[in-house]
Structure formats: structure tokens, C-alpha cells
Amino acid sequence: MKKILSLILVLVLCLGFTAVQAATDASALDPTGVELNILICTQVQNDDLANTYLQKFADEYGIKLNIELAASTGYTDMLSLAMAEDVQGYDLVMVNSNHWGTLIDAGWIMPLDDFIHAEAEAGTDWYKGIMTAALDACVIDGQRWSVAYSAGVGILMYNKTMMEEAGIAEIPTTIDEVLATAAKVNDPANGKYGLSFRGGMERGITIPWLVNWLYEGGTWYPENADNFAIFNTDAALKATQQLVDMYNYAPEGIHSYAWQEAMTAMQQGMAAMWVDAATLAVNLLDPEQTSLYEQFGFAALDGVSSWGDGWCFSIGSGTEHPEWCWELIKVATSYDTALDQIMRGTAISCYRSDVYANEEIYTVLPEDLCHAVEKSAAMANIVYWPLISQSVEIATEMKNTLYAALTGQITPEAACEEMQATTIDILERDGVAYQK
Amino acid sequence: MFQDAIRKGKRKMQRISNPPQGIRSDRWSYRLLIWPSFFVLFALTVVPLFINFYLSFTNTTITTLNKAKFIGLDNYIRIFTKDKYFGQACLVTLKLVLGTVSVQVFFGMLVALLWNMDFIGVRACRVLHLVPMMIMGIVSAFIWRMLLNTDMGIINYLLKNLGFSNLNWLGDEQLAVVSVILVNLWGGTPFVTIILLTALQSVDSSYLEAAVIDGADKFQIFFRVILPIIKPTVLLAVMFRLMDAIRQFDLIDSLTYGGPGTATTQLNLYAYSVGFGQWRMGYGAALATIIMFIILICSSILMNQISRSNTL
Numbered sequence: 001m002k003k004i005l006s007l008i009l010v011l012v013l014c015l016g017f018t019a020v021q022a023a024t025d026a027s028a029l030d031p032t033g034v035e036l037n038i039l040i041c042t043q044v045q046n047d048d049l050a051n052t053y054l055q056k057f058a059d060e061y062g063i064k065l066n067i068e069l070a071a072s073t074g075y076t077d078m079l080s081l082a083m084a085e086d087v088q089g090y091d092l093v094m095v096n097s098n099h100w101g102t103l104i105d106a107g108w109i110m111p112l113d114d115f116i117h118a119e120a121e122a123g124t125d126w127y128k129g130i131m132t133a134a135l136d137a138c139v140i141d142g143q144r145w146s147v148a149y150s151a152g153v154g155i156l157m158y159n160k161t162m163m164e165e166a167g168i169a170e171i172p173t174t175i176d177e178v179l180a181t182a183a184k185v186n187d188p189a190n191g192k193y194g195l196s197f198r199g200g201m202e203r204g205i206t207i208p209w210l211v212n213w214l215y216e217g218g219t220w221y222p223e224n225a226d227n228f229a230i231f232n233t234d235a236a237l238k239a240t241q242q243l244v245d246m247y248n249y250a251p252e253g254i255h256s257y258a259w260q261e262a263m264t265a266m267q268q269g270m271a272a273m274w275v276d277a278a279t280l281a282v283n284l285l286d287p288e289q290t291s292l293y294e295q296f297g298f299a300a301l302d303g304v305s306s307w308g309d310g311w312c313f314s315i316g317s318g319t320e321h322p323e324w325c326w327e328l329i330k331v332a333t334s335y336d337t338a339l340d341q342i343m344r345g346t347a348i349s350c351y352r353s354d355v356y357a358n359e360e361i362y363t364v365l366p367e368d369l370c371h372a373v374e375k376s377a378a379m380a381n382i383v384y385w386p387l388i389s390q391s392v393e394i395a396t397e398m399k400n401t402l403y404a405a406l407t408g409q410i411t412p413e414a415a416c417e418e419m420q421a422t423t424i425d426i427l428e429r430d431g432v433a434y435q436k
Numbered sequence: 437m438f439q440d441a442i443r444k445g446k447r448k449m450q451r452i453s454n455p456p457q458g459i460r461s462d463r464w465s466y467r468l469l470i471w472p473s474f475f476v477l478f479a480l481t482v483v484p485l486f487i488n489f490y491l492s493f494t495n496t497t498i499t500t501l502n503k504a505k506f507i508g509l510d511n512y513i514r515i516f517t518k519d520k521y522f523g524q525a526c527l528v529t530l531k532l533v534l535g536t537v538s539v540q541v542f543f544g545m546l547v548a549l550l551w552n553m554d555f556i557g558v559r560a561c562r563v564l565h566l567v568p569m570m571i572m573g574i575v576s577a578f579i580w581r582m583l584l585n586t587d588m589g590i591i592n593y594l595l596k597n598l599g600f601s602n603l604n605w606l607g608d609e610q611l612a613v614v615s616v617i618l619v620n621l622w623g624g625t626p627f628v629t630i631i632l633l634t635a636l637q638s639v640d641s642s643y644l645e646a647a648v649i650d651g652a653d654k655f656q657i658f659f660r661v662i663l664p665i666i667k668p669t670v671l672l673a674v675m676f677r678l679m680d681a682i683r684q685f686d687l688i689d690s691l692t693y694g695g696p697g698t699a700t701t702q703l704n705l706y707a708y709s710v711g712f713g714q715w716r717m718g719y720g721a722a723l724a725t726i727i728m729f730i731i732l733i734c735s736s737i738l739m740n741q742i743s744r745s746n747t748l
Contacts, residue, residue: 200696201446248628251586253587255696256695264588389499389715392714392715
């Protein structure tokens with residue numbers, strides 16, 4: 001009897017496992033028609049897009065969307081694992097400069113040129129209104145792999161009251177002017193600092209460096225070069241020196257600042273200026289998040305190119321419904337969505353020039369912010385990391401070396417030399433060609 | 437007489453080696469019932485362990501999952517000869533493990549002694565003391581990150597009001613290590629307390645009464661009577677905390693992200709950032725294998741100590 005009972009128990013357990021597997025398979029074969037898995041990085045603007053516009057589109061056309069809103073922490077890990085060979089868990093994914101290298105190297109996303117050409121040939125309103133920068137967000141070997149959705153272009157956010165109190169009449173338009181202004185405003189004894197920015201937490205320290213570098217004309221892909229330039233340039237040295245200067249005008253705990261802390265320093269009226277993604281300005285304009293919301297001003301910096309934090313859409317190479325994915329991209333980057341999101345206060349910026357032509361948006365957003373975003377977006381360089389799978393390792397090495405320079409352990413010159421040597425070591429180890 | 441005893445012994449041996457039908461059937465059932473658990477454990481622990489071990493001899497990256505090459509000991513050689521972060525990570529691990537385990541066991545013992553006393557509200561205190569254990573590591577890390585913020589955190593605000601200067605808790609290399617240990621103290625001590633409290637409550641009161649009759653003071657009772665009795669449990673607590681401290685990840689990742697610089701990047705975080713941040717999975721697997729051996733060595737030493745204590 002016991003023998004029979006134990007056999008039954010083992011059988012039940014085995015059947016239990018089978019049942020779970022069968023249910024999983026059954027859910028993957030939902031008969032309601034097209035079913036798309038979508039991965040989106042959670043942010044106010046992105047969440048709103050997913051829950052409102054994409055869902056509305058799906059309901060209208062009777063397709064099923066499985067949208068996963070994942071936190072930015074660990075997003076890269078999740079994306080890479082989900083898209084890995086033989087898995088291809090998502091049809092449509094939200095990506096940025098950190099991801100393209102790996103995704104394209106591995107062939108996990110598909111080029112979008114055929115879709116874009118079709119739109120261009122048909123002369124659709126969607127194509128006419130979208131900025132070229134959005135379509136050229138990621139171009140490798142003449143092929144376009146993504147369409148930019150949210151334009152976190154770098155702009156200057158500043159506290160008007162603090163500037164006035166320091167006797168600043170002119171708003172800075174270059175990084176050097178920002179530093180000079182920060183020196184005047186900086187008053188640590190009274191808890192007032194010239195600048196706030198992402199400090200040492202995570203790889204955040206590389207962001208202000210990249211802002212400086214791009215403004216100084218740095219680029220991973222210089223013209224007439226086979227591969228990307230690295231740290232042996234005047235732009236890299238200038239950017240490092242500027243970063244060291246920035247730390248002199250920043251709050252004491254800046255080495256542990258991520259963007260949340262940098263944002264809070266602005267919201268608390270502790271820091272006068274912050275050069276970062278325009279999308280973050282939504283927090284500074286929210287009366288529920290800061291009582292200083294009327295004190296903030298916005299401006300675009302002049303420069304060769306502006307840094308851009310572009311969250312873009314790419315289509316997984318393993319999807320069975322690329323055409324539906326493309327339709328969703330068009331919904332996300334359409335005029336109607338862009339305007340509606342701005343009017344509802346869930347988005348600050350977008351990659352559609354036609355939206356900025358509509359003066360209705362000035363009723364909900366400060367005019368200076370709209371102008372700053374429009375100007376910056378038009379010259380944004382979204383490729384702020386090299387499009388190779390070693391980019392995260394290079395960024396990690398940069399972070400560690402820059403920290404040594406900021407704490408006075410090495411000079412900016414030595415930091416650039418070390419970053420150059422380490423990067424070359426990584427590239428040679430993996431057999432990646434580079435510009436000598 | 438001896439022959440009777442031998443005969444009885446032989447009969448007993450026969451019964452054991454050739455049990456009656458009912459018992460034989462039971463054994464068969466037990467063995468069968470063990471298989472599902474064994475299979476699950478094998479699939480979830482042993483198989484990944486071997487896969488990890490195999491990966492450590494390859495140059496696998498996320499983009500070359502099916503094209504990875506066997507490179508022998510190259511990853512290990514690179515770790516021990518060229519990797520500038522490995523030695524540093526070992527040192528940070530040592531600092532954090534020693535700091536974390538020692539303060540947790542010390543304070544865990546103090547609190548256990550306190551909760552072992554009989555006073556009004558002791559039960560409520562015991563329950564409240566467990567609250568940190570109920571909070572996820574990542575959540576507590578974010579809370580502490582706000583509390584320890586140099587410029588806007590409440591801890592510096594309180595220190596300032598008490599006349600102290602600002603401390604750069606998470607932005608200074610030395611203080612960041614101290615901060616991780618402090619947060620660990622808050623989150624990990626209740627576990628040690630529970631284990632030690634259970635051990636303290638199981639000490640036979642007759643030993644303590646005898647010691648009092650012999651004129652021992654409180655310190656002598658603790659160090660000469662209680663501590664030797666509960667030593668195996670203390671060592672067990674040390675072993676658990678040691679293993680947790682070596683393989684700690686979520687708290688450091690969210691509190692300092694291994695910074696400032698690499699000041700709090702211990703081995704586990706480093707292995708993770710290499711394996712899952714940079715996607716050099718072969719190299720990350722080699723680092724993980726080294727961590728596994730370190731844990732194995734430490735736990736073997738402690739297990740040996742525990743066995744000895746039990747024997748004594």
C-alpha cells in the first residue's frame with residue numbers, strides 16, 4: 001500500500017511540473033491573435049506611453065500586448081538576458097546608447113531602414129514631423145536600428161533666485177561659463193552650491209564627463225576615421241579638467257550622488273545649476289515635489305553637439321510580427337501622442353519638430369524650457385557610448401579612473417592616459433579595431 | 437555467556453541487514469520519496485555549479501554564447517596576474533566580512549542577553565527587534581542611502597544639531613566601508629540574536645545555580661559557564677553570517693554601488709559587475725568559482741570547530 005501511495009505521490013509531483021509547463025505553453029499560444037511582448041524602462045513618460053497610448057492602440061486593433069515596465073536599475077541586465085540567443089523574449093524593446101553595442105553585435109535587433117524608407121516614400125505625416133536625429137539615433141554600417149522616443153537632451157536647469165542673489169545677470173551658454181557662474185554662486189558656508197550633477201554612484205560620474213566631452217567636440221566616431229577615437233584628444237583632457245573643476249562647486253557628498261540626489265539638491269534649493277537630461281525637468285516643475293517650482297529656468301547650451309539621453313525603440317530580430325512592432329513605434333512617436341503627453345504634463349520633450357510649432361504647448365510648459373529642448377534636440381548626439389559590446393566595461397574603467405582624478409590621486413592628464421591605455425587593452429583583448 | 441551475547445548480536449545484525457518485509461517496503465518507499473527532492477536540488481544546485489565551473493574555462497560573453505572557446509586556465513591566470521581590481525576586491529571583502537561578522541556577533545550576543553532577561557515588555561521587544569529582518573535588503577539600502585546622505589540626510593542633521601561636523605558617510609572611502617558595516621549591523625543582528633537567544637534559553641539552569649553557589653560572579657558565569665555551553669551555536673551563527681557577508685550583494689549594490697571609486701566593491705559585487713554588467717560571463721564564472729572556494733574553506737574550518745565543540 002505504502003509503495004503504491006509513494007508512487008502516486010511521485011507521479012502527482014511529476015504531473016504538477018508538467019501542468020505548469022503546459023500552462024506556460026498555453027499562455028504563450030494565446031488565440032486572441034497577435035501577441036507582442038514589450039520591454040520598457042519605467043519613467044513617468046514611458047509608463048504613460050505604455051499604459052495609455054500603446055494599450056489604447058492594442059484595444060483598438062485587437063492585439064494583445066504584454067508590456068513589462070522594468071526599473072532602470074538592472075535594466076541592461078534584464079534586456080540582455082531576455083534578448084539573448086535562443087530566447088528573444090521581447091518583440092519590441094526600449095534601448096539607449098548603453099545597449100546598442102551588444103544588441104547589434106549579437107544580431108538581436110533588426111535594422112529599420114525598410115520601414116523608414118516606406119514611410120518616406122509614402123510621405124506620411126509621421127515621417128514629415130519627426131526629427132532626423134530621432135531616425136539617426138543609431139546608425140551602424142549605413143543601417144538604422146532604432147527610433148528615438150523620448151529626448152532627454154542635455155539642457156541647463158538653473159535656480160533664478162540663487163542666480164539673482166549672486167548677482168548673475170547673464171545665463172551661461174557654454175560649459176566654461178557654467179563653471180565661472182558656479183564659482184560665483186558657490187557658498188558652502190551657507191549651504192549653497194554652484195552645481196549639482198550625477199556623482200560617483202553607479203557609473204553616473206561618466207555622464208557629466210560625457211556632457212563636457214561632447215560639448216568640447218568629442219565623439220566616438222570622428223569623420224574620416226575607421227573606428228572610434230578614444231581618450232587621446234584635447235576634448236577628453238578638457239572634459240576631465242572641467243569635471244575636476246565641477247567638483248569644487250558641488251555639494252560635499254557629491255561622490256555618492258546618483259540622479260535622485262542631484263535632483264533633490266536642486267529641489268531643495270541647495271544647488272544653483274544642473275546640466276542634465278531635459279526629461280528630468282518635469283520634477284522641478286511639479287509643485288507637489290518642490291515648493292521652488294517657479295524659481296527654475298531652462299536654457300540650451302551652445303556647442304558642437306548636445307548630449308542626449310535617448311530612450312529609443314528597437315524591434316527584436318526574432319519577432320514574428322515586425323510590422324505590428326513598427327506600428328507601435330509610430331504610435332509612440334506620433335504627433336498626437338507627443339502633443340497629448342506634453343499637454344497632460346507627463347512628458348517634457350520629444351523628437352517631433354512639428355509639436356514645437358504648436359504654441360499650445362506654452363500654456364503648460366515654460367517657454368524657455370520648450371525653446372531649450374527644441375534647440376538641444378535638433379543637435380543632439382545620442383551616441384554617447386561607443387556602439388560595441390565592450391562599452392560597459394570601458395565606462396566602468398572610466399568611472400574608476402575619473403574618481404582617482406577627482407580625488408587628486410592622479411592628474412587629469414594621467415587620467416586620460418590611463419583611460420586610453422585601459423581601453424586599448426580591452427579592445428585588443430577582444431580583437432576590436434580602434435583608431436590609433 | 438559471551439556466546440549468548442554473540443548469538444544475540446548476530447541475530448540483531450541479521451535483522452538490520454535483512455529486515456522484515458514491512459520495514460524493507462518502508463525503506464523502498466522512503467528512497468522513492470527522496471528522489472523528487474534530490475532531483476530538484478541536483479538540478480538547481482549541482483548542475484549550475486558544474487556549468488559555472490565549465491564556463492570559467494571559456495571566453496564566453498553574452499554575444500558569444502554558442503561560439504565560446506575553451507581557453508583553459510587563462511581566466512584564472514588573468515585574475516591572479518593582471519586583474520588590478522581582484523586584489524582590491526579581496527581586501528574590501530576581508531574588511532567588510534571581519535567588520536560585519538564581528539559587530540553582528542558582538543551586538544547580537546548583547547541583545548540576546550538583554551532579551552533573555554525577564555522584564556515587562558520583553559516579548560514586544562523581541563518581536564520589534566525582528567523588524568529589520570522583514571525588510572528587503574534593497575529597500576533598507578535605499579532608506580539608509582537617504583538617511584546617510586551627506587548634505588540632506590537626517591543622520592548628519594542630527595549630528596550637526598549635537599555640535600558635530602558633517603560626515604561624508606557614503607562619499608568617503610573609509611566611511612563608506614563603515615556605513616556598509618553599520619547598515620549590516622542593523623539588518624543582520626536580529627538573525628544572530630534569535631539564534632543566540634535560543635541557545636541561551638536552552639542552557640540548563642542547574643549549571644547557573646551551581647556556579648552561583650560556587651561564588652561565581654556574572655562575568656565568570658557568562659565566560660566560564662554559558663559561553664562554553666553555547667559555543668557551537670555561536671560558531672554556527674558566525675558561519676551563517678560569514679557566508680552571508682562574503683556573498684552579500686543587494687545591500688552594497690544599492691547603498692554604494694561599490695563606491696566611492698571601488699572602496700566597497702567586494703568580490704561578489706565585482707564578479708557580478710563583470711559577469712552581468714560587462715557580460716564577460718567566462719571571466720565572471722572564474723571569479724564566482726574563486727568565491728565559492730573561499731566560502732567552502734571558511735565554512736569547513738568553522739564546521740570543524742563546531743564538531744570539535746560538540747565533541748567536547
